[in-house]
Amino acid sequence: xxxxxxxxxxxxxxxxxxxxxxxxxxxxxxxxxxxxxxxxxxxxxxxxxxxxxxxxxxxxxxxxxxxxxxxxxxxxxxxxxxxxxxxxxxxxxxxxxxxxxxxxxxxxxxxxxxxxxxxxxxxxxxxxxxxxxxxxxxxxxxxxx
Numbered sequence: 001x002x003x004x005x006x007x008x009x010x011x012x013x014x015x016x017x018x019x020x021x022x023x024x025x026x027x028x029x030x031x032x033x034x035x036x037x038x039x040x041x042x043x044x045x046x047x048x049x050x051x052x053x054x055x056x057x058x059x060x061x062x063x064x065x066x067x068x069x070x071x072x073x074x075x076x077x078x079x080x081x082x083x084x085x086x087x088x089x090x091x092x093x094x095x096x097x098x099x100x101x102x103x104x105x106x107x108x109x110x111x112x113x114x115x116x117x118x119x120x121x122x123x124x125x126x127x128x129x130x131x132x133x134x135x136x137x138x139x140x141x142x143x144x145x
Contacts, residue, residue, distance in 0.1 A: 004122055004139055006035075006044040012115035013046040013082065014125035015055040017141060022056075022071055028126075028141045035144065039081040046082040046124075049091075049114040051107055053077075053084065083118075091117050102132050112136060 019025070021032040039046055053076050060068035076084050085091075087110055094113035098104055104112070108130060115123050115136055123130065123138045131138045 004137070004143075006038065006122065009044045009121040010119060011044055011046055011139075012111070012118075012120040012123045012136075013048040013052065014111055014123065014127070015052050016126040017124050018048075018052065018072075018075070019056055020126070020141070022068070022075065028145075031141060031144045040079075042081065044081075046079075047115070047118050047120055048076065048082065048084050049111055050084060050086050051110050051114070055107065085114055085118055087114065098133065098135075104130075104133075 017028075017032065017035075020028045021036055025032075038044065053072070056072045056076070057069055060066075060072065076082060091110065091113045094117060095106070095109035098109040098112055099106065102109075108127070111125075112123060112130065112133055112135075120136065123133075123136045124141075125138055126141050127138075128140055
């Protein structure tokens, strides 16, 4: 796959890339630092859903890492280059259609439905199984290396 040009695009940020960036996943850290720096400079916009917030907070809450909970909340709720959207009935219906068509798990269907609902150009994930969805271009971290 040719590395996509995210310039002036809307990129849906799935859970795994955010966790890898915040928690320092060594294999992907260089590409993620560059990607988040570009986002900070306004080169493109990240969007995500409240599902991402839910998913990134579970482990830090369970393990009592209040500083990590705070970091995730800060980036998702206050970073100027990241917009977070709530799940509404339109997204739920679209997610049901995606589940029926592709057999996706509910969280994945909700994430992709949100990306589609808000016209994301790309879906940044690390789940290659989501490439089956033809309505949006999924990009994984190895694609960016």
